[in-house]
Amino acid sequence: MLGPLDDTLWHQIAEPFEHVGTSDPRFFDRYWFAVYDPAGQAAVQFTMGSYNNMNVIDGGVVMVRGGTQHNLRASRALRPRLEPEVGPMRVEPTIPLEELRVILAPGDHSIACDLVWRAELAPEIEKPHVERERGRVAQDYQRFNQVGVVDGWITVGDEGLTVDGWWGGRDHSWGVRPAMGIPEPVTGPPRQHSEVGTLFYFLFFSTNRRAGHVQIMERGSERVYLTGLIRDRDAPDTDRHVTRAELSLDFFDGTRRFSSAGMAVSLDDGRSLRLGSAPLGSAVAMAGLGYSGGWNDELGLGVYRGESYIEHEVWDVSHPADVVRASGEVFTPMHRIAPVTVTTDDPDETGTGSLTMIANGRLPQYGLD
DSSP: OOOGGGGSSOOOSSSOTTSOSOOOTTEEEEEEEEEEOTTSSEEEEEEEEEEGGGTEEEEEEEEEETTEEEEEEEEEEOSSOOSSEETTEEEEEEETTTEEEEEEOOSSSSEEEEEEEEESSOOEEOOOEEEEETTEEEEEEEEEEEEEEEEEEEEETTEEEEEEEEEEEEEEEEEEOTTSSSOOOOOSOOOOTTTSOEEEEEEEEEESSEEEEEEEEEETTEEEEEEEEEEETTEEEEEEEEEEEEEEEEEOTTSSSEEEEEEEEEETTSOEEEEEEEEOSOOEEGGGGTOTTOSTTSOOTTOOOOSEEEEEEEEEOOSSSOEEOTTSOEEOOSOEEEEEEEEOSSTTOEEEEEEEEEEESOBGGGTBO
16 A cells, blocks of 8 residues: 555555565554643643554653553554554654654543644664573664653643643654563563563753763663663754663662652763753543553453544552552552652753653662662
């Protein structure tokens, strides 16, 4: 099937744009947006992904207000309509890499929005994510991150809020990742996380003086991945790459959720920087967006659920670790993303960011057994 992009000069494989350069069913291409009130009164996340080899496009929206999280997830068959629209959700890249509009139309669900996301700085591309496990490709994907400001409106329950200059973060990722559309192939015994833990730490932020991202992956005591880039606002075209990052973490009692997080960063120009993060309201439970098997069928992202499908619900996320469903059932998701205030050693420098921290298994270097 031909589309508008097929009449450009930018093909990269000997196929129409409808097809991707791999037959791996897990291939995906996804937007993710975060919109946070710097005063901590509300948080919005919006995601949409296409899975060409599964013939699926799906998405989710969450809004957190006063410790309550409102969720909507939607899915449809991708073909024949290759457009970034699913159910009541739509993304309009009005000026690529600079301005995007995200819309959730009103309906039987409890939330709606019409938001314009505008970049403050150019996007920052991460180091490639490539990993093999017992010979097969476990993941091979790319992502860029960008900070901006957001204007528009949201509706949460019966309440309407004006969004005026809220903090915006977004990423765009594509490639092959685990558990996209199909169960992972079994090529050996599963990892024993009780013996070797994993830590994923991903901060991106902006302050009145700078902006950037730092991402860390550790397995046990081994640092297996580090990427990061920081730009000063008065020199936005100068990239300063992160060469070293050391974490200091404090946790809410009896949980693996951070109450404060510090990071000492070294940059490739010889400078150093300390970034402090503290929660700004309740953390988003990412299962509400459909991540981590969050759909009602627990099958995760990229799964075919029919020609058109929508589900929605409301959760209590006021506890730092536990989430309460409408039924009263309590669960403790590992994957949560927290709006944060960001500080440095300079008391005049403050800002806002988005921090993902997932700590699983034994990590004695952080006091987690």
